Amino acid sequence: MDKKEWPLWEIFIRSKSGLSHKHAGSLHAADAEMAIENARDVYTRRNEGVSIWVVKSSEVIASDPEQEYMFESAKNKIYRHPTFYDIPEEVGHM
Amino acid sequence: MDNHNNIHSLEMKFQSKIDAEVKIEPKDWMPEAYRKTLIRQISQHAHSEIVGMLPEGNWILRAPSLRRKVALLAKVQDEAGHGLYLYSAAETLGISREELFEQLITGKAKYSSIFNYPTLSWADIGAVGWLVDGAAIMNQVMLTRTSYGPYARAMVRICKEESFHQRQGYEILISLSRGTEEQKKMLQDAVDRWWWPALMMFGPNDSASTHSEQSLKWKIKRKSNDELRQDFIDATVLQANYLGVKLPDPNLKWNEERGHYDFGDINWEEFWAVVNGNGPCNKLRLKARKKAQEEGAWVREAAMAHAEKRAKRKAEKVA
Numbered sequence: 001m002d003k004k005e006w007p008l009w010e011i012f013i014r015s016k017s018g019l020s021h022k023h024a025g026s027l028h029a030a031d032a033e034m035a036i037e038n039a040r041d042v043y044t045r046r047n048e049g050v051s052i053w054v055v056k057s058s059e060v061i062a063s064d065p066e067q068e069y070m071f072e073s074a075k076n077k078i079y080r081h082p083t084f085y086d087i088p089e090e091v092g093h094m
Numbered sequence: 095m096d097n098h099n100n101i102h103s104l105e106m107k108f109q110s111k112i113d114a115e116v117k118i119e120p121k122d123w124m125p126e127a128y129r130k131t132l133i134r135q136i137s138q139h140a141h142s143e144i145v146g147m148l149p150e151g152n153w154i155l156r157a158p159s160l161r162r163k164v165a166l167l168a169k170v171q172d173e174a175g176h177g178l179y180l181y182s183a184a185e186t187l188g189i190s191r192e193e194l195f196e197q198l199i200t201g202k203a204k205y206s207s208i209f210n211y212p213t214l215s216w217a218d219i220g221a222v223g224w225l226v227d228g229a230a231i232m233n234q235v236m237l238t239r240t241s242y243g244p245y246a247r248a249m250v251r252i253c254k255e256e257s258f259h260q261r262q263g264y265e266i267l268i269s270l271s272r273g274t275e276e277q278k279k280m281l282q283d284a285v286d287r288w289w290w291p292a293l294m295m296f297g298p299n300d301s302a303s304t305h306s307e308q309s310l311k312w313k314i315k316r317k318s319n320d321e322l323r324q325d326f327i328d329a330t331v332l333q334a335n336y337l338g339v340k341l342p343d344p345n346l347k348w349n350e351e352r353g354h355y356d357f358g359d360i361n362w363e364e365f366w367a368v369v370n371g372n373g374p375c376n377k378l379r380l381k382a383r384k385k386a387q388e389e390g391a392w393v394r395e396a397a398m399a400h401a402e403k404r405a406k407r408k409a410e411k412v413a
Contacts, residue, residue: 004398005192008185025248026182028191030394031401042175045168046255065121 007056009035013043014051021053032056112313117243120186128312131305132242133187134203135314140180141198141205145379147173149213150222158216165262166219172255179248186244199384206230207365208295210373217270217277217284223263224333225285225292231256232326233296241313264333271337278338285334286342293357294365296323302362327355 006028012021024043029035035054043049063070078084087094104123111118118124147170154170157163181191197203208226213219234256238249270281297319300306309315317325327346334341345358367373 004395006398025179027178030397031404034397034401042178062121065119
């Protein structure tokens, strides 16, 4: 394929102020500005957003799903959750 | 472990994830056949959205009012978006957008046969929304629960947008049903022509469907072709009664025992003829896609040239 292909961008949309940007999908565009314009047309046709981030897909660095041990150590640390601690009911909400 | 055993254990692990309703994501290991099936199905689905714009686009300039026109425009625009969501989902499986387009234009990949039928009157736009989008929604609602994450997410987005399509179609038909004798005739004629092709959209009977069993096991599909078809018929008969149209099937009647409508035999010869390229509009549709692809080439190139120029200007400013 020739060099004229548009690169792929990952699109993140903030649905309203106060909420974080969330991955909405991806699209091809010639550059970042055009990616934002395309994202507006594709992902916010029904007022789904007030802000758009675009990131070149090739720039995303991801963890390896084969390395399951990455998330192993947190699994048996139940003492990191509030429900691990016994508080008498009469103390009320804590 | 030798290679064969290794693959076997990976496959077992994969199936146990599917069985436990854990979604498969792009970088997860998956059997080659699962990947291939998904690329075939998702790309076919994407192509259907794109080719599906053609029979409807045919009526944008002839819509009977501004209200109908903006609705139809918005709908066709949605279809383009749906095509994009699906192409993106297919690309996560390692096929490029250019390859996908190529497969459509060369006829290597199929799209839904329904779009090889012509939209002859304004009533057809109503019937397409009601029956064709209605049938598509049955299938797509099921696919929001498909086992491949990116495909399921695309489907959730599509389903949210799709219900407007069916409603705008049905509203067109309600207007016609309350209109003149001639308009009522248009309505009946459109339903007569679209009913059977809409039922064919669910694909061959389960007994004749080559991919069904494995797709169900992998939870790519969650319901069989025949189950979905029955769901669609059961939901649609009432809506037809409200419009006062007669569905063109003398064998259509409620079966108390089954709790479903019985219906007549589908003309599978017609179905296969259209799938194999001999429907009324197959050549026209591919020609239009090819033309759009070729005549849009300069736009894609110009955008790229513009991007390069803009990047260069920015670099000069910094320097």
